[in-house]
Amino acid sequence: MSEITPDLVRHLASLARILVTDQEVEQLAGELGVIVDSVATVTKAVSGDVAATSHPIPMANVYREDVILPSLTQLQALSSAPDSTDGRFKVNAILDED
Amino acid sequence: MAKEQLMSYEDAIERFEVVIGLEVHVELNTVSKMFCGCANNFGSEPNTNVCPTCLGLPGSLPAVNRKAVESSIAIGLALDCQIASNGRFARKNYFYPDLAKNFQTSQFDEPIAFEGEISIELETGEVFMVPIERAHMEEDAGKLTHVGGATGRIQGAEYSLVDYNRAGVPLVEIVTKPIYGALDKAPELAATYVRAIRDIVKSMNVSDAKMERGNVRCDANVSLREKGAEKLGTRTETKNVNSLKSIENTVRYEIRRQAFILASGGKIIQETRHWHEDRGHTSAGRPKSDADDYRYFPEPDLVPVQPSQEWIEEIRQTLSEKPALRRKRLQAAWGFADLEFRDVLNSDLLDEIEATVSAGASPQSARKWWTGELARLANAQQVAVQDLPITPEQVASIQSLIDSGELTDRIARDVVAGVLAGEGEPAEVIESRGLKIVTDEGALIAAIDKALASQPDVMEKIRDGKLQAAGAVIGAVMQEMRGQADAARVRELILERAK
Amino acid sequence: MTEITSSSAAVLAGLISSKQVSSVEITTAFLDRLEKLNPKTNSYLYFNRENSLAQAKKADQQLADGTAVSPLHGVPIAVKDNLTTTDAPTTAGSKILEGWVPQYDATVVRKLREASMPILGKTNLDEFAMGSSTEFSAYGPSKNPWDLTRIPGGSGGGSSSAIAGHLAPLAIGSDTGGSIRFPAAMTGSVGAKPTYGAVSRYGLIALASSLDQIGPVTNSVMDAAMLQDVIAGHDPHDSTSLPDSLGSMVQSVKEADVKGLRVGVIRQLSSDGFQPGVKACFDDTIEKLAAAGAEIIEVDCPSFEYAVAAYYLILPAEASSNLAKFDSVRFGLRVTPEGNPTIEDVMAATREQGFGPEVKRRIILGTYALSSGYYDAYYGSAQKVRTLIQQDLAKAFTQADVLLTPTAPTTAFKIGEKVDDPLAMYLNDVATIPANLAGIPGISVPNGLASEDGLPSGVQILAPAMQDGQMYRVASIVEKLYTDQWGASLIARVPDLEAL
Numbered sequence A: 001m002s003e004i005t006p007d008l009v010r011h012l013a014s015l016a017r018i019l020v021t022d023q024e025v026e027q028l029a030g031e032l033g034v035i036v037d038s039v040a041t042v043t044k045a046v047s048g049d050v051a052a053t054s055h056p057i058p059m060a061n062v063y064r065e066d067v068i069l070p071s072l073t074q075l076q077a078l079s080s081a082p083d084s085t086d087g088r089f090k091v092n093a094i095l096d097e098d
Numbered sequence B: 001m002a003k004e005q006l007m008s009y010e011d012a013i014e015r016f017e018v019v020i021g022l023e024v025h026v027e028l029n030t031v032s033k034m035f036c037g038c039a040n041n042f043g044s045e046p047n048t049n050v051c052p053t054c055l056g057l058p059g060s061l062p063a064v065n066r067k068a069v070e071s072s073i074a075i076g077l078a079l080d081c082q083i084a085s086n087g088r089f090a091r092k093n094y095f096y097p098d099l100a101k102n103f104q105t106s107q108f109d110e111p112i113a114f115e116g117e118i119s120i121e122l123e124t125g126e127v128f129m130v131p132i133e134r135a136h137m138e139e140d141a142g143k144l145t146h147v148g149g150a151t152g153r154i155q156g157a158e159y160s161l162v163d164y165n166r167a168g169v170p171l172v173e174i175v176t177k178p179i180y181g182a183l184d185k186a187p188e189l190a191a192t193y194v195r196a197i198r199d200i201v202k203s204m205n206v207s208d209a210k211m212e213r214g215n216v217r218c219d220a221n222v223s224l225r226e227k228g229a230e231k232l233g234t235r236t237e238t239k240n241v242n243s244l245k246s247i248e249n250t251v252r253y254e255i256r257r258q259a260f261i262l263a264s265g266g267k268i269i270q271e272t273r274h275w276h277e278d279r280g281h282t283s284a285g286r287p288k289s290d291a292d293d294y295r296y297f298p299e300p301d302l303v304p305v306q307p308s309q310e311w312i313e314e315i316r317q318t319l320s321e322k323p324a325l326r327r328k329r330l331q332a333a334w335g336f337a338d339l340e341f342r343d344v345l346n347s348d349l350l351d352e353i354e355a356t357v358s359a360g361a362s363p364q365s366a367r368k369w370w371t372g373e374l375a376r377l378a379n380a381q382q383v384a385v386q387d388l389p390i391t392p393e394q395v396a397s398i399q400s401l402i403d404s405g406e407l408t409d410r411i412a413r414d415v416v417a418g419v420l421a422g423e424g425e426p427a428e429v430i431e432s433r434g435l436k437i438v439t440d441e442g443a444l445i446a447a448i449d450k451a452l453a454s455q456p457d458v459m460e461k462i463r464d465g466k467l468q469a470a471g472a473v474i475g476a477v478m479q480e481m482r483g484q485a486d487a488a489r490v491r492e493l494i495l496e497r498a499k
Numbered sequence C: 001m002t003e004i005t006s007s008s009a010a011v012l013a014g015l016i017s018s019k020q021v022s023s024v025e026i027t028t029a030f031l032d033r034l035e036k037l038n039p040k041t042n043s044y045l046y047f048n049r050e051n052s053l054a055q056a057k058k059a060d061q062q063l064a065d066g067t068a069v070s071p072l073h074g075v076p077i078a079v080k081d082n083l084t085t086t087d088a089p090t091t092a093g094s095k096i097l098e099g100w101v102p103q104y105d106a107t108v109v110r111k112l113r114e115a116s117m118p119i120l121g122k123t124n125l126d127e128f129a130m131g132s133s134t135e136f137s138a139y140g141p142s143k144n145p146w147d148l149t150r151i152p153g154g155s156g157g158g159s160s161s162a163i164a165g166h167l168a169p170l171a172i173g174s175d176t177g178g179s180i181r182f183p184a185a186m187t188g189s190v191g192a193k194p195t196y197g198a199v200s201r202y203g204l205i206a207l208a209s210s211l212d213q214i215g216p217v218t219n220s221v222m223d224a225a226m227l228q229d230v231i232a233g234h235d236p237h238d239s240t241s242l243p244d245s246l247g248s249m250v251q252s253v254k255e256a257d258v259k260g261l262r263v264g265v266i267r268q269l270s271s272d273g274f275q276p277g278v279k280a281c282f283d284d285t286i287e288k289l290a291a292a293g294a295e296i297i298e299v300d301c302p303s304f305e306y307a308v309a310a311y312y313l314i315l316p317a318e319a320s321s322n323l324a325k326f327d328s329v330r331f332g333l334r335v336t337p338e339g340n341p342t343i344e345d346v347m348a349a350t351r352e353q354g355f356g357p358e359v360k361r362r363i364i365l366g367t368y369a370l371s372s373g374y375y376d377a378y379y380g381s382a383q384k385v386r387t388l389i390q391q392d393l394a395k396a397f398t399q400a401d402v403l404l405t406p407t408a409p410t411t412a413f414k415i416g417e418k419v420d421d422p423l424a425m426y427l428n429d430v431a432t433i434p435a436n437l438a439g440i441p442g443i444s445v446p447n448g449l450a451s452e453d454g455l456p457s458g459v460q461i462l463a464p465a466m467q468d469g470q471m472y473r474v475a476s477i478v479e480k481l482y483t484d485q486w487g488a489s490l491i492a493r494v495p496d497l498e499a500l
């Protein structure tokens, strides 16, 4: 049976910064449990040294030269911000120091 | 906050072994940012050096700055690191409002440089090899300003403002392995190490290396263990310590704080802390927890960095001499005693003295000017000696006039004063102030005779072999000549007359 | 339906360049139709007649000035709403982006503008392209023009229904696990996913960066080839975009010749799990190709068994990170809870209300797959499966020039039928996912109507990476076998929307 407990869902949701109600936690635990049981078959597919593929078409060393390209104006940058002041994005106070 | 209790430093060192680890972030001075073409500029209007990529707008993608990679490789080489044949970027996932994408594009298990070392020489001449674990590329975050609340600090702030100009500025993070055996020297070693890193990146011109601007920032890890214990103690990490003095103070403070806790049977909490220079202590930040699960994975929007051997060698060729080697070379060439040389290093005058010497002055005279008269004048004016409006070439030309006997040391100081006062080149100051030395022997002899006349017993004493008696006459002659005479020549003339 | 709106893009381009019909006339015809019929299909989330016509006018002017450059000059197009456009809101089908007007154009959009192709509007999709039915769009599902009670496929169901309903002659889609090809199969249209990196992803709101690829949704293989030629090419903004051109797809279509062609049939994707009518259509395609002279070879891809599982680990993992930027700070929705909330509270509330259930499911699944202690088992293993799939394909492509599969296991299902069963929904992409994991090109071409429900079926043609030309060549052969039989394209048989 699945290892997706309600506590784990709560923890994952907090890592992902998504507020979840207790009811959602229960529901997600159930749904994710089924999905995880199904996708966990990948662990059986591979044995020994198979290289991991993180990029479908192997490429390397793609660089841009160190030159300045046009930036947005301050007005453009802030144009879709929910809130801004003094040329900066405005957000609620931050919880903890770090 | 209750004041934390501390053990005396001496007792702490007596009882515990100190292990430190240092993470230094170096902001590169590329023209553009790490992953986009926005200007890498300090002090621009907020949110004017931003684009879809560094603002993390939906759909935007990063593209790696070649020069940033080159600078990172150069730093790796300067620290005697190996350069990875396959370095990849990874995403470090965590939410914070100064992080536009809510992940930092960094390197995780495949850093560009790894396994290096750097030798650090302490005040006493003791040399430590500091082992470097890795140097990796990453991007800086934006800048938060906390508004409201009593102190303008994060606690009690009403809201915060974000400027993303700094977001995406290229950083190289240099991480040491745990450093053992520094004993009571751990705080000094930490600061000296950071200074060495700063000097290296500055001399290579890959960073502006201004600590006060945050171009070089240090996180200091400190842990203690009972002497003889195998197991490492729990460490704390003090973040963003941004001056050499603070680094030393931070490490010293953490040693004393942790020693008190351990000695009284307490446990060290693994946490990030903050140094408050004004108050002279660190304070607890966030405890480390599984909330620090950064879920690193290879950055799928970028391809691997696989520097060719040719490229690495090309970069190696352009490397400027390592500061440590340069210091060794110059001390030997100049023949300075250890103490003399340390004085030069502590006043950060290596460049000035080297330039003065290459303009023709002897090393000792160059040293005396910069660490002596010029340092004194700078101190009086409360400016850095390097910022005095006099060039090494001007110092060398004044010294050459002393060497040829055209100026005395005293007159030379007047010339320097004139140059500093903006009266022009040394020759012009000499001309306008009438500072030429008096070489007319007739005038000198007349002055000597006048002085001897008022001190008739002097000749007698000299003839009796009490040569020091000439001093009084020399003084009088120099006064008569308003200092513009060569005292050595005056002495010779007096002794001749006594024969 | 006018003659204009039922014509292929190639025909319309010819009419424009020969100045028989203007871009304004053609654009107007499509705007008239979509304004009338979009309420039935919900294909478009946004359209703006004035703006589209201004672009058409400009195209006509250039033609008059003799400065037209593109083969599709003046032909209007619909763009999936996960591509940024400076002149139209871009929502990605999500509430969290409602009303956002991007500060920049996606590279593909810029190329369309440079080719003077008027943009008709932005088409519907499952939220952030997570789905295969458009039922997960925050703005309601699109409907299949063949049967308005059925899904048009997803995530690009807005584009596929626009094509099948003749609400656009051309459309842009994006394909992460089948989001172009599956909807094409559901609607009897043509949908192509080029080789990974052939088309720039800059400005495509990322779902899974290592799988996403933009491609054409059209009425015909030639139209798709023409559109790929316009949108493909290296982009310095996208480090994963291919450095070299893959050549002209139109040229490949023109060279179509069945002689000596070796067609591979994948054992793992040709038997179990397919609706009988779909399977019958597929067998018919293979028979037709054999009759035309192609050599049919059965190939073995054993690791395909794990493709869906690997995909549903890699995709959520990458998506969980890509979607972290939706935090209410720089753009998009902000939900401020009661009381004295911190920014952390605001972010969490915004993401709770701004994201739909499927998006949240996948973000949390992806967060799990990447979290410490699980990474190696899940994300790590999934990436190894990717390698195995590439190895299987490399071997298969030594035996065959192209591989054929049914595009989808079934024909279009009823709206609501699978919406509460994530696993059942995920299996829609069983045949399309391997191409994304391996980065190879794939195209869906209509191959008949399933006997049991009379709904379209599609055949998928896969070619080796970078051999998009080969894919188009064979697609054109298959298409011709059917148009020769039917005397027209399948899409000509779509019911009259105006009467529905």
Ligand SMILES: [Zn+2]
Pocket (backbone or CB within 6 Å): B033, B036, B037, B038, B049, B050, B051, B052, B053, B054, B055, B168
């Ligand atoms: Zn930028």
